Amino acid sequence: MTKITFIQPEGDSQTVEAENGLTVMEAAKLNDIAGIEAECGGACACATCHVYIDESWRDKTGKPSEMEEDMLDFAFDVREGSRLCCQIKITDALDGLVVRVPAKQF
Amino acid sequence: MNVTVRAPEAQETVQPIETDAVIIGAGPCGLFAVFELGLLDIKAHVVDILDRPGGQCAELYPEKPIYDVPALPIVSGQELTDRLMEQIKPFAPVFHFSERIDALSRTSDGRFRLKSDAGTEFLAKVVVVAAGGGSFTPKRPPLNGIEFYEGKSVFYSVRKIEQMRGRDVVIVGGGDSALDWTLNLQPVAKSLTLVHRRDDFRAAPHSVEKMRALVAGGKVRLLIGQVTALEGADGALSAAIIKTNDGTEQIPCNAMLPFFGLTMKLGPVADWGLSLHENLIPVDTERFETSEKGIFAIGDINSYPGKLKLILSGFHEAALMAQAAYKIVYPDKKLLFQYTTSSSSLQKKLGVK
Numbered sequence: 213m214t215k216i217t218f219i220q221p222e223g224d225s226q227t228v229e230a231e232n233g234l235t236v237m238e239a240a241k242l243n244d245i246a247g248i249e250a251e252c253g254g255a256c257a258c259a260t261c262h263v264y265i266d267e268s269w270r271d272k273t274g275k276p277s278e279m280e281e282d283m284l285d286f287a288f289d290v291r292e293g294s295r296l297c298c299q300i301k302i303t304d305a306l307d308g309l310v311v312r313v314p315a316k317q318f
Numbered sequence: 319m320n321v322t323v324r325a326p327e328a329q330e331t332v333q334p335i336e337t338d339a340v341i342i343g344a345g346p347c348g349l350f351a352v353f354e355l356g357l358l359d360i361k362a363h364v365v366d367i368l369d370r371p372g373g374q375c376a377e378l379y380p381e382k383p384i385y386d387v388p389a390l391p392i393v394s395g396q397e398l399t400d401r402l403m404e405q406i407k408p409f410a411p412v413f414h415f416s417e418r419i420d421a422l423s424r425t426s427d428g429r430f431r432l433k434s435d436a437g438t439e440f441l442a443k444v445v446v447v448a449a450g451g452g453s454f455t456p457k458r459p460p461l462n463g464i465e466f467y468e469g470k471s472v473f474y475s476v477r478k479i480e481q482m483r484g485r486d487v488v489i490v491g492g493g494d495s496a497l498d499w500t501l502n503l504q505p506v507a508k509s510l511t512l513v514h515r516r517d518d519f520r521a522a523p524h525s526v527e528k529m530r531a532l533v534a535g536g537k538v539r540l541l542i543g544q545v546t547a548l549e550g551a552d553g554a555l556s557a558a559i560i561k562t563n564d565g566t567e568q569i570p571c572n573a574m575l576p577f578f579g580l581t582m583k584l585g586p587v588a589d590w591g592l593s594l595h596e597n598l599i600p601v602d603t604e605r606f607e608t609s610e611k612g613i614f615a616i617g618d619i620n621s622y623p624g625k626l627k628l629i630l631s632g633f634h635e636a637a638l639m640a641q642a643a644y645k646i647v648y649p650d651k652k653l654l655f656q657y658t659t660s661s662s663s664l665q666k667k668l669g670v671k
Binding site for chain 1: 378379382457458459460491492493514515516518520544546578579581582
């Protein structure tokens with residue numbers, strides 16, 4: 213199991229354990245993380261699972277694909293480290309991953 | 319001479335379209351409902367807010383594979399839509415695209431009167447709500463107070479170009495809508511600023527080229543950044559605050575067009591007097607009928623114990639709904655259950671005999 217920490221805009225954090233192979237979005241939904249809506253169910257078609265990857269983890273999560281970058285146009289307050297977490301597959305390499313939930317999803 | 323001047327609206331007498339069934343929503347369930355109703359000689363008109371059939375399959379994931387449609391191990395949203403359109407062809411449904419049913423009421427003879435936002439009216443014996451997650455509507459940027467400007471100085475669509483003449487327009491977005499409106503409105507607007515979060519555009523390359531030429535010629539300003547706040551009073555926008563890489567900039571403007579794609583909202587379904595539960599329509603599992611006799615709900619929009627939001631469940635719901643609809647459309651006829659494989663009458667309807 214891989215540990216992922218979600219930090220809310222007000223600072224509350226929640227660490228969950230997730231199975232490798234799931235996406236970070238699925239881990240968030242399974243654990244009822246607030247602020248991750250995932251309206252399209254993980255099809256990279258809505259931008260409502262937007263998160264900010266903690267700076268120290270950006271090398272490991274990598275950059276968004278072209279399709280994801282296009283869909284990020286539909287997210288609010290996109291920053292360095294913005295990702296759609298339905299596009300991040302959980303692996304051992306991400307054990308300890310820290311992501312921040314934005315103040316607003318569209 | 320005795321001349322009576324009437325208001326333009328009063329002069330228009332829209333003749334309602336009379337039909338057996340109106341299906342609201344042209345997603346996979348709405349389309350398959352045409353088939354199941356058609357086998358039972360129930361003619362249907364289909365209304366959808368999108369400009370083409372397919373619903374979420376067309377709008378959200380035309381290219382993405384679906385693996386759980388029986389007998390189709392893998393099918394894309396677009397292919398599923400195309401196949402359903404082929405399957406329902408014999409029943410010649412009439413489609414009304416880019417229209418949304420706004421009003422639904424029962425008439426004194428027990429039929430239903432429906433009216434779309436484009437003014438189309440229907441008189442139907444049964445109504446099938448197959449509206450999925452609701453109607454696709456433009457996404458509203460989560461900016462404080464934006465709702466006070468909507469319709470006055472913030473617009474999600476432009477009905478008349480003239481509406482923008484002489485205005486200082488800000489367009490936000492990087493897709494085809496944003497680029498098309500940049501090109502269309504530039505000649506009439508007093509000034510036009512295109513705001514996009516990155517210097518890369520999803521829109522068609524030739525639109526992007528045209529936009530870049532206008533920017534190079536000083537006719538359009540391209541600003542790379544994101545809108546963070548609006549300024550103005552009483553619905554009249556006076557400026558948009560844009561966060562850029564270098565800080566923030568205040569762009570004076572009196573019209574803004576944000577293009578951030580579509581989202582699903584329940585919309586007018588909530589106003590039709592149907593019982594709702596958490597934005598879904600409760601139905602029974604024998605007829606898939608709502609709290610109103612003659613109004614059925616199938617697919618993602620309904621709820622019942624054990625409901626699964628799967629396309630295949632919606633197909634089943636359509637079949638049972640059609641049996642119940644038959645009793646309303648043909649109250650005096652007896653329905654004989656038949657198989658398409660062996661029934662010559664069904665095969666005749668399908669045009670295969």
